[in-house]
Amino acid sequence: MDLKEVQSVAREKMKGYCRVCPVCNGVACAGEVPGMGGSLTGSSFKINVEDLNKVKLKLKTIHDAKNPNLNFKFFDTNLDFPIITAPITGSVFNMGGALTEREYVDSAVNGSISSGTIAMIGDSADLTMYEEGINILKEVNGKGVPIIKPRENPSVIQNVKKAEKINPIAVGMDIDGAGLVTMALKGQPVGPKTIEELKEIVSSTNLPFILKGIMTPEEAKLAVEIGAKAIVVSNHGGRILDHTQSTARVLPEIKEAVDGQIMILVDGGIRSGVDVFKMLALGADGVLIGRPIVIGAFGGYKEGVSLVLNNMKNELYQAMILTGCKDLASIDRSKISVEW
Template sequence: MTIWQCTMCSTTMEQEEAPEQCSSCGADNRVILDKETIPETLEAVRDRARKNLKGFCAAYPACDGNFDKICQKEAYGKPIGFGGAGAGFSFRANVMALEAVRFKLRVVGEHTEPDTSCTFLGTKLDFPVMAASTAGAERYNNAISEDDFCRAVIRGCKDAGTIGWRGDTFFYTPDDNPALRAMKKEGVPAVPIFKPRSQNVLKRLIHMAEELGAPAVGVDLDGCGSTIMARHNQPVFRKSVKDLKELVQATSLPFIAKGIMTVEDALSCAEAGVKVVSVSNHGGRVLDATPGAAEVLPDIAKQLKGQVIITADGGVRTGYDVLKMLALGADFVLLGRDVIRAAVGAGSLGVRIHMEHIQKILKKAMFMTGVSSIAEIDSSILC
C-alpha cells in the first residue's frame, strides 16, 4: 500500500491508487503526492513547479524576464503567460531597479535578534510580506485547480504567519468566483482584489467579501489594461476619483488601490479616501516600457508615507529584495510569481515553505544592516 499525503492540509491516506481527492479537505489529486516524494525544501518545491509548468515557466534562478527566458519568448502574438507585456521591458525594469539598490553592511553595535513582526490593518503578521493578488494559475498546464490554487495561497500564508491577497481574472464572476469560494472554505483572513469592472459589479463583489470577513478589499486599477480580460471580452474600466470615492464609501472595509506608479495617481487615491496604495506595474504585464516599481516608490512614499499604508511589488524574489522595498518606503511587500510557483509545486505546503524562507532571509538582511525591528527600517541602511 502507498501512503498519500495532501499538500493542502497534510492529511494522509493509505491506498494502492492515488486518491481522486483529499478525504479531509476535498483538494483534488493534483496536490496529493506519494508521501515519499513530499518536498521538504524550497529547492524541491521549485523542482516540482518547474516540471508542472513546463512551457510556461522554468523556475530559473533569476526570474528577470530576459529574452532567453521561456516566459518572455511567448510575448509576440501569443498569450503572455508568466511573461511581461511587449518586449518585457517593464518586467525587467522591476528586477533591474532592485538590483541597483545597495545596502550598507553594519557589523559594529549591540547584538540583537531582529523582530520582523508587524500589523496590517489590525491583523498581526510575523513579517511584512504578503502574497500578491494573482489569479488564473489553473490555465498553466492545468497543474492545479483554481480553487486549490486560491486555497493554497490563503492557507499557506496563514501557516507562515501572514496573509494572502487574492486576485481576479477573466473566468471569475460574482456567481462563480474561486477566490471568494476559497476564502469561505478556509475561513481565514484574505484580501480580495478585483479587476476594475463596472461599479455595480464591484459593489456586489465587495459586499460578498464583507460577508466573508475580509480585512480589506481593493481594485487592481491597472487591470484596466489587462490583455487577458480584453481577449475574453470582459469589460474593465479606468476609474476616476469620483468612481474611487463611490467604492470607498460603499464599504466599511479599508479600501486598497493597486497598480499605482505615479505620485499624481497616488495623491488622487488618497483624495478618494483609499487606505492602502499599492505601488505596482502589474509585474510588467499591462504596459511595456514603464519604470520598475522600486524606481517610483521613493517619490510616492515621500508624498504619502504616514497618510496611507504603502505596499509594493515587482521583481521581489528574496528577503533582501523585501528589505530594499521597505527601505525605499514601502510598509509591506507583495510576492507574485514566486507564490504561484510555490503553490503549483506543493500546494499550501509549498507556499508556507517559500514564505518562511523569505522571512528567514529578511531577518538575516536586517541583522547585517544593523536593524532590529521593522519600524527602524528606512533609507539610512542604503548606500
C-alpha cells in the same frame, strides 16, 4: 522538501508556461502573456528586477540588533512579517492548469496563513475564480483580502458586497488591471476609473480599501483623496504596459508624496528577503509577492508556499541583523545605497 525540489516539480508542471528560471527576471518569458511573462518586450518585468538589483545594503555588525522584530501591523491584523501573497488568478490560461484554480488559491491562502501572514485573492475573466477565492477565505474566517478587477462600477460594488459577507481584513481593486489582455480575450470589460467612480466604490463599504497599481505621486495623492487606506505601488508585474518605470524607482517619490497619510505596499521583482529589505528601505510599509508564490504552489502546494515565505522571512531577519535594524521602523534609506 526544499526549494530546489519545489522548483524542479514546478518546472515540470508548468512546462510551456513558465521555465522556473534560476533567476526569475523576465528575460526568457518576455512577451508571453497569457503566460507568466511581461508585455511585449517584457521590459517592465525586467526593469523591476534590474532596478532592485541596483539597491545595495550597508553591512553593519557593531550594534545590539541581535533579535530583530519583524511583526507587521496590517490594519487590525498582526502579521509575523511584512510579506503578503499577491492576488494572482488564471491557473489554466497563465500557469498551465496542473493545479485547478481552487487548488492554487487554497495553497496560496493556507500556505500563507501557516507561515504567519495572509494572501490576497484575485479576480479574473472567469467569473467563478473570484467566487472560489471568496469561498476559500470564508473557510479561514476571512483572513485575507479580496482584490477586484476594474470592471463597471455596479459589478465592482457587487463583488465588494460579496466580500463583506465573509468579513475580510480589507478589500481592494487592482486598477492596474485596466489593460489586461487576458480580460479582453474573454470579453470582460475593464478600464480606468474617474475620481468620482472610485469615490463611489470606496464609500460603498466600511472595509479598508486598497488601491493596487499606483505608479506616480499624483495618483498616490488621489488615492488618499478618494479615501483609500492603502496603495500598492505596482506595474502589474510588467504584464499590462511595456516600458514602464520600475516599482523600486518610483517608490521613494511616492513615499515622499503621501508619507503618513496611507499605508504603502509594493510589488515587482521581489525574489528574496534581501529584496524585501530593499523595498522597505525605499519607503514601503510592506510588500506583495507574486511569481515566487506560484512556483511554491505548483512545486509543493501549501507546503511549497510556506517554504517560499519562510525562506524570505529568514532572509529578511538575517539582513536586519547584518544592517543593525531592531525592527521594521529601523529599516530606512540610511541602510542602503542606490546605484541609479
